[in-house]
Amino acid sequence: MAIQPMIIAHRGLPKESPENTLAAFRLAIAQGADGIEGDFHLTKDKHIVCIHDSHTARVANKKLIVKDSTLAELQKLDVGYWFNSAFKNEKIPTLEEVLAILPSETKLFLEIKSDPEIVPYLLRILKNNRINLNQLVIISFNSKTLKNVKQQMPELKTLLLLSLKTFNSIKLSSLSAHKLLKKLDDIDADGISTSVSQFLNKNYIYQFIARGYEYHLWTVDNKKIAEKFMKIGINSITTNNLNTIKQIQYSPTTN
Template sequence: MKKIKPLIIAHRGESYDAPENTLASINLAWQRGAEAVEIDVHLSKDNNVIVIHDASTKRVSGKSGRIKNLTLDEIKNLDVGSWKNEKYKNEKIPTLEEVLKTIPPNKKLIIEIKSGVKILPFLKIEIERANLKPNQIEIISFSYASVKNAKLILQEHKILLLADLDYNSYTQLVSPPVEKLIEKVKKANLDGLNVWAGKILTKDFTQKVKSKGLLLYVWTVNDFEKAKELISWGIDGITTDRANWMREKLL
């Protein structure tokens, strides 16, 4: 298969067709040739690293409950597949350990930390136990404390800061400024940024990040023309709900 530049990242697995952040979605992404899969993790009441986007189980299971207040056994009793399609009925919320076992050779898993620094010791244990190559696991988070501390304990892995850009129509300035983001990334010895690919993101922003030797990933791009524009700017990674479709369009 022809290698695509940039990295096409399957957002929560092949989530356009299968329930997000499940083994069904993740395995479907691998089966379709995904180079990388992005997942989200929270810490359970009994300190298991759980793969789910929201802090609550309500949206994907229909039953209220916060991951931090639930044990693994309680979490495993939930059906998180039926909301997407009846054929995924009784699909379970996976642990990070289960997901790590699915990663094919030379493929990447990008882990977004959702529950703060307290998850880091348990995350480190799971990553080391999986015995994968360092370049197969990358860490991202909106929490600066999380990525800063992750880099201290997982030095061989790429760690990127997530940032949601905003535009002030009164001042006509982007917030946070790209210079400030670069400063934060450099200070923590991080490997790059992962930003929203909306209209606020510009070629100038991209070039400023790239000129400092940093990686720049974007999320979430489901439009082919937008993806082509981003590629022309030199973006390193594109996160999409339709990874297989996007990759085939780019071939």
Template sequence: MKKTSLAVILSGMAILPINAQDPMIVAHRGASQDAPENTLLAFRLAWKQGADAIEGDFHLSKDGVLVCIHDAKTNKLADRDLVVAESTLSELRVLDVGAGFGADFKGAMIPTIAEVLATVPPGKTIYVEIKCGPEAIPILMKELEQSGLPAQHVVVISFNEVVIRTLKVAAPGLKAYWLRSFKTDRFGKATPSLESVLHTLHESEADGLSSNVKIPEVYIHALKQAGFEWHVWTVNDSGTAKRMKALGARSITTDVPGRMRSSLAP
């Protein structure tokens, strides 16, 4: 991607149009307000609620299987505290990650990436968040090939820019977004800086940035001027969603895809 200096980007922002197209609705760990996160139950419910895409978190097990779970340990969801990277798939599969959500979900298991990919209907999309490191990319490539999902319906996301760079080297045709949260101090100064964000996006060859809602508006304009997409997470109220849409978010990740679909309807 051709690099554009920050000065040039900032000088052009005054005439940059706002893109208020309808954003994709991405189900955060599935319909995670209504079902246990990162389970097949949550993903299937997300599709029923009209999500355009699902987002799932993936770690590598000890025996090299990509499994869908957010944390590096299992104690948040199950009654046993296992380290995912130090546990085999068979050890992880005996855990009940649904009972804590409610009796109706008792028996839900940690799914593999193959099982999650198999839920994706024709024309829908999956956002694969790699929570470990670049060692997951060769395994991910194999699973994607075996799934038969079209490349245009797969997006890889990560907070780790090395993961994004490794993915783009292995599969430059796949979309990849760098994840970054923002915060503002009491003087109104945002971190990280715009310069560092643009530098990381260029160096990793990411297609765009996916951020929390605290990203400064000037950053959004600068990203677009530099040719990057902008996506946002995690939005559960209609007022914020409408504001993110007005700012030009290409997708909105939410725990409540059904409600978000209704709130953004014309």
């Protein structure tokens, strides 16, 4: 029996607060998100911080390359003022700080942006924090990174990310589910998380579900599109429009 898809807040609540900050995550949690999604990079001194880009130029008044900067250097930056003066002095959070504010009933979709070098540092943090591993979903475009995670901590759920935004019907059909299923088997992932394509349909998605894999979607802000895929029986939708998508009345398609 299909379960109601989780609604995941993309980078927190980025329309009401500066993305990937504790302020954004707290707002999303307060507004009833089933989970939050954040992006994580490894710093020069081997800390893990929450920021989308590989540098700080878009969210601060100074450009620092994350992998070439220390945590202390990065946390001197104000990453809230660019959004609104009300968020002045908001800092780039560490993974530990994000885990610390995560309620026991809320998921964290943790996107690994760094290369596989980050994995041992990530797993060390997870082991040292009293976080329920069932709350975590590790996501990445890098299949090698996900394979490393599974090999070292198989109890963690992993999803392979794939963008379908530029795919037409021919390109999607050539990217056969068979090939992707083989890759998921190889890296021992629990499922796949894709963007939406107008050619993505129930038959394509069901090839994964029928094999026991999860199917997740990002980043869906349109209510009608979200409703269409929720009826199919996907596992989650990541969105910037949390309140709008949460209003959808769930009604799975019957086979």
